[in-house]
Amino acid sequence: xxxxxxxxxxxxxxxxxxxxxxxxxxxxxxxxxxxxxxxxxxxxxxxxxxxxxxxxxxxxxxxxxxxxxxxxxxxxxxxxxxxxxxxxxxxxxxxxxxxxxxxxxxxxxxxxxxxxxxxxxxxxxxxxxxxxxxxxxxxxxxxxxxxxxxxxxxxxxxxxxxxxxxxxxxxxxxxxxxxxxxxxxxxxxxxxxxxxxxxxxxxxxxxxxxx
Amino acid sequence: xxxxxxxxxxxxxxxxxxxxxxxxxxxxxxxxxxxxxxxxxxxxxxxxxxxxxxxxxxxxxxxxxxxxxxxxxxxxxxxxxxxxxxxxxxxxxxxxxxxxxxxxxxxxxxxxxxxxxxxxxxxxxxxxxxxxxxxxxxxxxxxxxxxxxxxxxxxxxxxxxxxxxxxxxxxxxxxxxxxxxxxxxxxxxxxxxxxxxxxxxxxxxxxxxxx
DNA sequence: CACTATATTCAACAACTGTTGAATTTACAA
DNA sequence: TTGTAAATTCAACAGTTGTTGAATATAGTG
Numbered sequence: 001x002x003x004x005x006x007x008x009x010x011x012x013x014x015x016x017x018x019x020x021x022x023x024x025x026x027x028x029x030x031x032x033x034x035x036x037x038x039x040x041x042x043x044x045x046x047x048x049x050x051x052x053x054x055x056x057x058x059x060x061x062x063x064x065x066x067x068x069x070x071x072x073x074x075x076x077x078x079x080x081x082x083x084x085x086x087x088x089x090x091x092x093x094x095x096x097x098x099x100x101x102x103x104x105x106x107x108x109x110x111x112x113x114x115x116x117x118x119x120x121x122x123x124x125x126x127x128x129x130x131x132x133x134x135x136x137x138x139x140x141x142x143x144x145x146x147x148x149x150x151x152x153x154x155x156x157x158x159x160x161x162x163x164x165x166x167x168x169x170x171x172x173x174x175x176x177x178x179x180x181x182x183x184x185x186x187x188x189x190x191x192x193x194x195x196x197x198x199x200x201x202x203x204x205x206x207x208x209x210x211x
Numbered sequence: 212x213x214x215x216x217x218x219x220x221x222x223x224x225x226x227x228x229x230x231x232x233x234x235x236x237x238x239x240x241x242x243x244x245x246x247x248x249x250x251x252x253x254x255x256x257x258x259x260x261x262x263x264x265x266x267x268x269x270x271x272x273x274x275x276x277x278x279x280x281x282x283x284x285x286x287x288x289x290x291x292x293x294x295x296x297x298x299x300x301x302x303x304x305x306x307x308x309x310x311x312x313x314x315x316x317x318x319x320x321x322x323x324x325x326x327x328x329x330x331x332x333x334x335x336x337x338x339x340x341x342x343x344x345x346x347x348x349x350x351x352x353x354x355x356x357x358x359x360x361x362x363x364x365x366x367x368x369x370x371x372x373x374x375x376x377x378x379x380x381x382x383x384x385x386x387x388x389x390x391x392x393x394x395x396x397x398x399x400x401x402x403x404x405x406x407x408x409x410x411x412x413x414x415x416x417x418x419x420x421x422x
Numbered sequence: 423c424a425c426t427a428t429a430t431t432c433a434a435c436a437a438c439t440g441t442t443g444a445a446t447t448t449a450c451a452a
Numbered sequence: 453t454t455g456t457a458a459a460t461t462c463a464a465c466a467g468t469t470g471t472t473g474a475a476t477a478t479a480g481t482g
Contacts, residue, residue, distance in 0.1 A: 010460080024333055028239035031439065042461050044442080049459090053440065113333065120331045122235055122324065125385040137391065157392040158407045164387075165380025166373035174336040176375075180348065181368040196369045200415035207414030208407055221430080242469065253431050255472080260429090264470065 011049050013039045016107060018046075019060045023114035027057055027124070058128070061118065064111045065132040068096060072136045076143075086147045090201050093140055094167060097190040097197075109173065109188065116172035119164065144205070151209030159208050163201050170197070222260050224250045227318055229257075230271045234325035238268055238335070269339070272329065275310075275322045276343040282306060283347045287354075297358045301412050304351055305378060308401040308408075320384065320399065327383035330375065355416070362420030370419050374412050381408070 017039040021030040032053055036043045050056040075092050076084075084092075096115065100108040118124040144156050173187040185192070228250040232241040243264055247254045261267040286303045287295075295303075307326065311319040329335040355367050384398040396403070 026237050026239060026332075028237060032441090033439080043440090044462080045460060047441065116331060119387075120327060120380060120383045120385065121237075122383065122385050125387055126390075129387065130390070134391075141391065153392065154395055154403070155407060157388055157396045158404060159411055160391070161380060161388050161404075162377035162408060162411055165378070166376040168380055169331060169372060169376030172331045172333065174331065174333050176330075176336055176340065177368055177372045179337075179341070180345075180352065180371070181364065184365055185368045192365070193369060193372075196366060196419055197373060200370055200373050200419045203414040203418030204411035208411045243471090244469080254470090255432080256430060258471065 010041050014041060014046050015060055018056055019114060020110040022060060023110045026117060061128055069132050069136050071095060076139060084143045084147060086202050086205055087198060089140055089143045089147060090198050094194055094197060096171060097194045101190050112171040113173050116168045119168040148209040155209050159205050166197060221252050225252060225257050226271055229267055230325060231321040233271060234321045237328060272339055279307060280343050280347050287350060295354045295358060297413050297416055298409060300351055300354045300358060301409050305405055305408060307382060308405045312401050323382040324384050327379045330379040359420040366420050370416050377408060
């Protein structure tokens with residue numbers, strides 16, 4: 001029985017299950033048979049719909065990546081013309097945290113964990129992130145340069161990486177913060193993570209990148 | 212021919228090669244045969260020295276983990292009695308960045324990438340980090356509570372996670388900052404990463420955690 | 423030298439991997 | 453109903469996986 005009883009479409013079921021398992025165990029940690037089995041589907045069906053395993057992985061990644069990148073563009077365009085504040089740029093970058101809580105479904109949570117896996121992997125990083133996200137990211141960095149005019153490029157890029165890392169570890173939902181805090185904090189609490197991360201990062205940017 | 216021509220000990224060669232390959236492709240992305248082949252060693256030898264694949268992975272992780280945790284303890288003990296400043300706590304946490312540059316060898320760089328892999332993985336995180344690192348980490352968090360007396364525990368734990376993420380992505384050395392900056396910045400430049408990360412994080416902590 | 427423990431290799435196992443072609447079922451339009 | 457394309461299953465392939473037991477080599481000791 002599939003987790004979402006409304007989900008009778010086998011093609012989508014394969015994507016959903018693959019998304020969850022890839023996020024948890026990585027690309028090489030999951031076999032097509034495990035995915036097919038969990039989706040209650042024949043092994044050959046995944047191949048019929050998505051081709052090779054690598055193509056299935058790309059399909060899983062791309063499904064929500066485009067939506068994420070597009071939403072980021074919309075957010076940035078809503079400020080059209082006006083100069084973006086530092087906080088607004090950070091909020092646009094942290095948008096993934098907002099995506100999951102809006103719908104509230106588990107699929108997005110799994111996907112964001114997968115996104116963290118890709119962001120922190122030396123191999124996937126190069127292949128997958130560039131295609132969909134780089135254009136928006138360059139816009140964000142250009143915005144940072146305007147919002148922090150006194151900073152040189154090197155400092156901005158390093159601070160951007162710190163921001164990216166803080167986001168990635170939160171998206172990963174490793175459960176570590178739950179353990180370290182004796183269950184006072186929860187990995188899945190993206191609301192609190194977002195509320196505190198914005199001022200944390202803004203203060204860091206201002207301190208390192210002047211003014 | 213092994214990369215380090217002085218390294219004739221096959222047992223150590225297996226560890227070195229496994230360290231590099233596990234860091235790059237993850238646990239499931241590397242086979243024992245690939246490791247043995249790269250180390251120019253028979254497949255069965257890895258099993259003879261380290262047992263099962265999982266034990267080999269643990270051996271690779273533990274080799275430098277203990278040294279890292281011990282060095283952190285020494286740093287913290289050197290301040291014995293005195294109250295730690297926020298910057299000193301952050302510096303103790305960012306110690307891994309210092310370990311690699313001190314020796315300058317590639318082995319540490321590979322290991323830190325592996326550490327990032329473990330830190331960001333939902334499964335390894337739980338199994339490996341707790342054993343060796345949790346004691347020191349709790350000391351660091353206690354230090355943060357003293358250095359930031361007005362902050363409640365929840366905020367400190369979240370800020371700690373942001374710090375942890377910023378460190379992890381840097382340790383991962385994904386090469387993304389190199390591409391985004393058009394090779395102005397380099398993933399392996401731990402010196403610059405450290406110099407800028409300390410004030411960045413300190414400012415974030417102070418802003419979110421009062422004082 | 424002979425003895426012994428350690429180190430290393432060889433050959434093989436059963437299980438699992440991704441992938442495919444043909445057969446079968448289902449959905450749907452004419 | 454018949455015809456047709458899409459969806460799904462079945463069975464099988466060649467290669468790879470982790471692991472092991474026996475055989476051989478090496479190093480060090482008496």
